[in-house]
Amino acid sequence: MMEMLLSLIVFLPMLFAMVMGLLRVSHAVLRIGAMLSALAVLALVFYATLHFDPHASGMQFVRHLPWIKNYGISYYLGLDAISLVILLMIAVLMPLLHLYMWHYEKRGYWYNMLLLQTGVTGAVLSLDLILFYLFWETMLLPIFIMIGRYGHGMNQFHAMKILLMTVLGSMAMLFSILYLGYEYYDLHGSWSFAYDRLATLHFDPKTSIWLAAGFLLAFAIKIPLIGFHTWMAPAYSSAPTPALVILSAVMAKLGAYGLWRFGYGVFGPTLSYYEPIIAVLAIIGLLYFAIHAIMENNLRRMFAYSSGSHLSLIALGIVLTNIYAWSGSLYFIATHALASGGIFLMIGLLYQRTGSVHISNLGGIASVAPRFAFLFAFFALCIAGLPGTGGFVGELLIIVGAFQQNLGIGLATATTMLAAMTFVFWMLQRTLFGPARTHTEHFADLNNKEMLMLAPIALLLVVTGIAPSLFAPLFEPQLQEMLHRLALSVGGAS
């Protein structure tokens, strides 16, 4: 059971999708099957969490099988604290998304969603670079289809755009992966693409910097850092809600995850060359996206930009390489995913009810739909970093880490909280309060199914907000150890 655990988590949704597709089951069976698979994965992830030892060094539940022996490509899955946090977040979000999609008639949604889950969990768990690349690309396909088929606006153009930009990054990464694999072969006489083996390679700094660039390009586009972000706002505004939640809550985070696992994991000290560059881009992004969000009238685009701003914050936290910033980033990855997932789901509901996501059409929702207004405000404030919610803890830790680095970075980072507060309050005031408009006069409040979908997210955000000490012991020992190792290797290299 233990050795099959991760494989089950990864492939269960895809297997479900394949069986359902071949049997051509009715729509009702399909959605129940999808929900069951998501719940089963959630149970398995909980099981893994319970058996996870935070003090063990290295990977746990490892599954390492030869795959293409000639080239040392292996089926290599494993779990550590970083991947566990992201895995938990995916597993929690998935059933809720299925609940959101419950009345969706199109079968394509469900197949794509199941395939997507396999793609993202596979990418988080794989430790072989070729396997990682496989999942990294696999998760792109369903998003491409979902935006192009079910999106709105200029969705087909935007689907192509997101595809091409992401693939450009992946191809650069592929080149670096192949080079690493070959260097290993040159040195040892056998091939390997396992990330921990490749980490033992030593290059001259110049080569190493180029190779790291390949990976960083892929991650920067996925995150997206400023300069690599042009796909973001159009894709966010034309994607259907479930795809949108995945895009902002999960896929963007995998860029940050990659920075950890394959950026620091493989290149270690070399990355210090890029740290200032990424930090500068991230700080510019933080402010730029926040200002954009303030000016935005379209709710989807507004939160797309706020997402961009916060993802820059996460990236900043990772390159600051101190324990506050690192645990803050990891914490924020999970809580931001929950909060932005929550807000985008609610924007989806809003769109279903009013047919509009433009702030100028909205107003006075609080007076007709108090439950909706309360939750909407809660998620929005959580994104802005309201103390007592999960978002706050993550942001605060990153800001503390930034101040520890130096005063300037600290101040710049802290301003984003201010900017976020500005746009959130202003937005809330215009959408929820004031007199009701034509679009919002007959606004129906949340029904029980929708409450069932949103309440767990809200609850989790409160728990993570008031009791971070419940979760921190899960990942802090390991982050400490990684930082320690990184410090040693930097010391050794200089």
Added chain:
Amino acid sequence: MEQTLLVLPMALTVVGAFVLLMLSTVKTIGLRRYLAVAVAFLAVSFVIELPQFGNGPARYAFPDIFGKMYLIDDFSTLFDLMFLAGAILTLLINSVYLEKRKYYNGEFFALFLFSIFGMMTLAHANDLVTAFIGLELASLSIYALVGYHKNNPLSGEAMFKYLVLGSLAGAMFILGAAIIYGVTGTTVITEIGTFVQQQGSHYTLALTVAGMLLFVTILFKIGAVPFHAWVLDVYHGSPFPVTMFMASTFKIALFAVALRIYLAYFALSGLHGSEILTVLTILTLLGGSWLALSQSILKRMLAGSSIVHGGYMLIALSSIGLGSQLAAPAIMFYLLSYFISSVGAFGILSYIAADAKRPLTYDDFKGFAQKRPYLAAMMAIFMLSLSGFPSTIGFLGKFYIFTSAIESRQFLLAGLGIFIAFVSVYYYFKLIAVMYFYETESKREPFRFGMSTLLITMMALMAIWGGIGTGLIPFFPGADGLIDIAKQAIGSL
């Protein structure tokens, strides 16, 4: 007796061709019979040939008659198997198309078998003259096949274009062979190899020029830039089965002879093969991509992209000269992966085109996923495989090619290849996009089981299995087993 068994597959192919030729005068025989006869001969050849793989060292066929002209080794056996399988699949997949078009008769199949015989000769040739005969035999049959639809002006134009240019290119081969004979005093490839290795440095200029002349012919036939001007029109003008045959099987044959000559001629010597080839590879990748990007008719897009795939293989070919151990098996594997994906893609096109009166464009596939979900899914698999998306055989094919380029330190080529793969995502995914992004008014059609659709399904499964397969299932090679077979074949050279 043993000698006879070795050449029996080749002999059977010729006999089959003659039988078909004689049968074609009988008016009462239907198309199905011709098809059955042709496939039967090819299948028997295949079955006889199959156990010969891995059957001991290289030897000459009838050395007392042919001298060293016919070489029989694992390399040629593997290629023979690929040709035979390619021909069988091409005929069977296109059976629906052939039946709907009334102008096919026994001659068509006879020509088909003759060209397969030519290709087999090409793979076995250990002599430049034999290689030339094989090449022309295959080409002449294909010229006729290209113009087979007599009433279609497009088809006639394609045939003449191909015939005139192809014959000119063929002449280059003979010129090259003549110069080589002048310098070395022999036309046997292995002996030329020995000569080049030992005394090549005295005759660098003449040998390089002669070698390049040989390669002009080969590069012309695979449509490498700048010898590509005919590709789009000829592929477009030919009947579907012929296009498929040219894009997949004939291309394999050309790489068979290219590999053999290159390995014996350039790879071991100080001749400037790699530098020139590198330049041509870059041109081919860029030019082919440009052509493929600008097409709206799918057949032409696939024709353009087949130039690009030739370019990928040229990357590996020029890496051989720079000491890459993996490059030659990488080409073999790539040929296989390209074969599977392109035959699948052309197969679906031909299956649909059987009912269509005009060339299929991207727009014709709008809403295809709704109309024919299974065929659309398979088409998507082939497109993914052609674009080198992971978990398909196309990805592994590219993986081997690019690692071999990196191994020989050709970073420019590897980088460019990866960039070109990125560009190709656009024109392959455009088809996926139109299939899946649009709703359709027409009703959903049921999946019809038949020879064509069954084989296309098989190809789709192979495209997936080749990408993720492992050796877990005995007697069924996964990705690992295939590359082992390729290595063994190259090792026999």
